[in-house]
Amino acid sequence: MIEFSARKKLLSNSGEFTLSLDISIPEGELVAFFGASGTGKTTSLRMIAGLTTPDCGYLQVNGNVWLDSAKKVQLPVNQRPVGFVFQNYALFPNMTVRENILFAQKEKKEKEVQTLLEVFGLEVLQHRKPSLLSGGQQQRVALARAIARKPQLLLLDEPLSALDMETRTSIQNELRMINREWGITTILVSHDISEIFRLCSRVYSFNGNTVEDKGAPANLFNSRLSGKVQFVGEVLECVQEDIVRILTLVVGNTPVKVVVPATEGDYAPGDKVLIASKAFNPIIRKL
């Protein structure tokens, strides 16, 4: 279990605010930090990693206290068993794939490096430098390197947001497999709702000043509605035809179209929407 409390004064576009969080994260789960930009998600990861110091706080990971500002306890960054993956990969450009992973290990074990290369499909690329890799390949190396440290916590700060949908889906599958097989508690900062639904068991919603444990991802959205067929989608396109609008939405990786009366408000690309149907109404066929 991770117990994390912190207060930290932050500056956002709308001015100064104090981030206040008190959360518990069950061990071994893959959870999401979700919320608008500038609400303290990345700062919270950095406080956990020890890269940023809260104004006051307490952090206990699996029974070990990493931070207790009341008792002036603050474990240095290099003593926190954390793997941190950023959006921009941050690989060592002068090292090969294999060397990047090997470098992260405390005890150099070639066999473990080999396993990581296999898990992330990097065997054939192991002697290449990062500059010769695609974005998806570089992010796989960054993940393998983070796991090579044998972290108790894996911190992922929008690691897939710069990747195309196919690569993103593929790495999502690998992340899910890693969490399931190795049980590393993982915190994922993501704005991608479908990614959160696919990967995460629990969501912490950053609302400006406070952080709310929403439980399962479905609770982020309108659970008051009785419809049993509910999906969260994102608007790709809204085209008026006659007196109706045809919305093209993406649900997971699947594009769908729905028709709404033109009188029903405005929809713009990027809007998140709930798509609901009664359980009686969809047609279903076994494929």
Place this chain on the structure above:
Amino acid sequence: MNILPATISQLSMNGNLTWVRAAVRDFIFQVIVIGNPENKLYLKDGSSIELLFNEAEVILGKGSGENICIPNQFPCKVLSLAQGTMFTQVFLELAGHTISALLPSDSGESFSFQVGESLQIYLRPNDIFLQAVEKVQS
């Protein structure tokens, strides 16, 4: 999306299915939902809820509709019409609320709906959503 405020007046359960009767003023809507009062806390007599239904699910007709096998049949009045090429949106007054129906323009023309005209609306129980007014744990 049409939204009507309602109050639950009666519940009939069969396993995890519940037949809900909900009052919008003097009109009793019948709705079937998956769930029961044990796992859907808003399912109780007297609860304030909202009834939601899609414009395209609203069936309009003239006359009494006594031979139509749909339990939700209510009188309404045409407030206005938005005429398109393919579709016509008919705005209606029902129990003091404005709702709308989206129907093919051909149907609208053949029935020649007029503003102020009294019609009957028909709604299937499985086309109506319930929504708790205040968020409760489901």
